[in-house]
Amino acid sequence: MKRFLTILLTTLALAGLLCVSASASSFDGPAAELSAIGMLKGGSGGFDLDKAPTRSQAAIMLVRLYGAEEEAKAAYAAGDLQCPFTDVNGTAAPFAAWLKDKGLASGTSETTFGGSEPCSAKAYTIFLLRALGYQDNVDFTAANAQEFAMGLGLLDTSALTGKFLRDDLAAMTYQALGMDRKDGSTYLLASLIESGAVDAAAAKPMTDKIEAYRALQASGAAAAQGLDTIVDAKMAMSLGVKGTEGGTSLDMTQKADATVKGRIQMVLDKELQMAMDLTVTATDGETTETEKMEYWLKDGVVYVRSGDMSYQMPMNMMGMDMEAFMALMEQASGKTSAAQLPFIDSITAKSSGDSTVYTLKLNNAFAGMINGLTGQILGVLAAEADLKMDMSLALDGSTLTYTVGKDGALKSAAADLTLKAGVKASDGKDSLTADVSADLDMTMEVKAMGKAVKISFPDFSGFEDLIGGAGGPTGIFTAA
Known part of the structure; x- marks a missing residue:
């Protein structure tokens, strides 16, 4: 022996x-920190980290990562944005409409978004790359998006087995917030604070952690x-x-x-x-x-x-x-x-x-x-x-x-x-x-x-x- x-x-x-890369884990801590800055919102059952995120939920997260939640809601309420999709509810409609208007997300057809369908790890990876300023078919393709993202420092979503969960979405979002934007100006969370989309005081625990880790990483x-x-x-x-x-x-x-x-x-x-x-x-x-x-x-x-x-x-x-x-x-x-x-x-x-x-x-x-x-x-x-x-x-x-x-x-x-x-x-x-x-x-x-x-x-x-x-x-x- x-x-x-x-x-x-x-x-x-x-x-x-x-x-190394993550396997099935529980990211309750990161989810709570994302909630504190208004990035992730739960319901009566908490954050439902054990459930698969829908395309509508992923769309909401993407608009928030662009710092455009209030803009999208205001434009939709004023009638400046129209949602062409008949299968999204009132909560998701402003977000889906804003993404469609900006050319950042398309539906499954002219009139359907597939809002209740599960969002895949690859699809969410592409969403995050867009939020960081990278462009489809310029910086990456749908085929190599996960490999490209991992090279930048995102979690290796290609290694995730089984169903893609809100647990994984929370971890990937948290990671993306600490990453540099494509133009190198600053990291994503800092840019959201600078634009006023995220409150600096609420985000301070996260920014302190991110900046200390970025120094260590360097x-x-x-x-x-x-x-x-x-x-x-x-x-x-x-x-x-x-x-x-x-x-x-x-x-x-x-x-x-x-x-x-x-x-x-x-x-x-x-x-x-x-x-x-x-x-x-x-x-x-x-x-x-x-x-x-x-x-x-x-x-x-x-x-x-x-x-x-x-x-x-x-x-x-x-x-x-x-x-x-x-x-x-x-x-x-x-x-x-x-x-x-x-x-x-x-x-x-x-x-x-x-x-x-x-x-x-x-x-x-x-x-x-x-x-x-x-x-x-x-x-x-x-x-x-x-x-x-x-x-x-x-x-x-x-x-x-x-x-x-x-x-x-x-x-x-x-x-x-x-x-x-x-x-x-x-x-x-x-x-x-x-x-x-x-x-x-x-x-x-x-x-x-x-x-x-x-x-x-x-x-x-x-x-x-x-x-x-x-x-x-x-x-x-x-x-x-």
Whole structure:
């Protein structure tokens, strides 16, 4: 079970290090903040975040993002605007009419808007891009709108599975308000305040958060091209395992302390290159086990060296789409790190010597984001032992700390997380389930960013092709 523990501990450590796109989450906090500035309005049932937004609701949000709600209502009341759509109610009619008049939204026909039909993630992404000043068929097309938006820093809506909900709409709207307009004049919420569409006093909690985060984001901007870090993680862990190993039943509870130390390098140019050199040490107070794990990703091929094993496998062998993985790593390294905004409950900035220390308290939605990340990490790490693994993860508390030097560059980052995970693993012969709780304290020292990052790859000529089964690496449930 040594290899299982090694992979599990490494996964938990990396889960605290990287931040990627959102999965199914609950953005109650962002929804409440949007309500405070008049951007999102609920009904008797609250914000109905678990329901799909309609096209009418999306249209109302778009007009508000243009700062034109009062203009649209006044023009409609005065008869200066006529709504050609017969399927929108009195509440939505001024908004649909204004969008039609400005050429910003069309109906499903000359006389129908499809107001009660659900709005898709792609459609709302296009709405947000328009609000930011980008133009259809000039800056983006309907086909590439989501990819274009993610490159700007919007949430990766193409990764959303299942029905697009008001929950997702709230997160995307919140994110868009902190993003620069196309002309670079200011960010969207600031422009709405300047125009008088949003009250400055009501918006101050949001603007304080956005401006602090924008400063932090700028400190790590170079990581979009490359990142070289020293990682030091400590965990106090409680582990309960049930299942079989070599045909023998397992039922055990164990407490252990673990450390993960090493180096992680990523170069994101035209194609992702990556290197990880990690040493994982776990002790239960009586015995101590140490495993050195080395991984490289080069030209779409993963190379692994662990103990006396050295093998290689293409990314697609693990069922992972290289383009999707590249997008994940771009987000993890900071290229689209602005997409963290909906996950931040609060952010403070304090001077410490010649540096500035930013402390981020994360909200409950962050657990959903981490779940998406752990699934990707497990896909890579579990392949070492020809395993099928599944993990669900929750966070009881989460604080991230970033130190920025006087030159404005990111120097270090730290994470203090309380994790709870449920894991299932099988190698086709044995299977087990594990319940894990862990207090994670991790630091990440930034050695280099951008073009200064250089990866030295070993000679891969002796790395055998991974076929799996008996010819593959030693199974995770064996004693080796």
